[in-house]
Amino acid sequence: PQECETLFKHAKAHYNFEYFVVKNEEVVPEQVAEADLREYFDNHQEDYRVGQKADVVLLFFDTKNYVASLPVVTDEILENYFNEHKNNFKGEKDKEVVFSEVKEQVKAVWIEEQLFVLAEQSAMDLALTVYNQSIAYESELWKQLLDKNDVRCIHSLAPYTRDTLPKNKGLPEDVLLKAFELSEDHFLSEPMRVKKGVVLVALKKFIPAYIPEMDE
Numbered sequence: 001p002q003e004c005e006t007l008f009k010h011a012k013a014h015y016n017f018e019y020f021v022v023k024n025e026e027v028v029p030e031q032v033a034e035a036d037l038r039e040y041f042d043n044h045q046e047d048y049r050v051g052q053k054a055d056v057v058l059l060f061f062d063t064k065n066y067v068a069s070l071p072v073v074t075d076e077i078l079e080n081y082f083n084e085h086k087n088n089f090k091g092e093k094d095k096e097v098v099f100s101e102v103k104e105q106v107k108a109v110w111i112e113e114q115l116f117v118l119a120e121q122s123a124m125d126l127a128l129t130v131y132n133q134s135i136a137y138e139s140e141l142w143k144q145l146l147d148k149n150d151v152r153c154i155h156s157l158a159p160y161t162r163d164t165l166p167k168n169k170g171l172p173e174d175v176l177l178k179a180f181e182l183s184e185d186h187f188l189s190e191p192m193r194v195k196k197g198v199v200l201v202a203l204k205k206f207i208p209a210y211i212p213e214m215d216e
Helices: 002-010 034-043 063-069 075-084 103-132 140-148 173-181
Strands: 053-062 152-154 192-194 197-207
Touching: 053 063, 053 103, 053 173, 063 103, 075 103, 103 140, 103 197, 173 192, 173 197
Parallel strands: none
Antiparallel strands: 053 152, 053 197, 192 197
């Protein structure tokens, strides 16, 4: 290791070492007999175990659906918001940022934040309604509740394990991992922000860990 080399050099010491190269002359055959594969698989089945999978659907609350519910905003509200989040806004170089110069920027950020808050509240209200009324997943009441809240269901996630999170959906890992904290009785996550909206992770079922057939 380099640390040892450095110590030796500082100590002005010399050292010698020998090493041996062991070559594997055995040629791996291009074709392996089925019986040999079967024997190997039978002896190493645990290496191929597939972990518990979560089968979920995402309930998506799009922020654009809440534009009509935005509260009226005044300059006073915007300026207070600006003062609380001044470090998030930039003015001219080397000059202290002034509210009047970034008012439109502040308004845009404030609106975006309010839309997320409204989406989160809608998601939380839906989850509370489900638990308070003991509404079963995919029941008629469930479908009516989703329609009433203008919720889009994303069914395109194939069941996944903790170690094989879907990478092509653009979803944060913490959202996908949330599924493994859910249960049959508590099958809805808390609201979580994603791009352009808020999601609830709804657990449909867990698929138990299993050892696949050798052909698989």
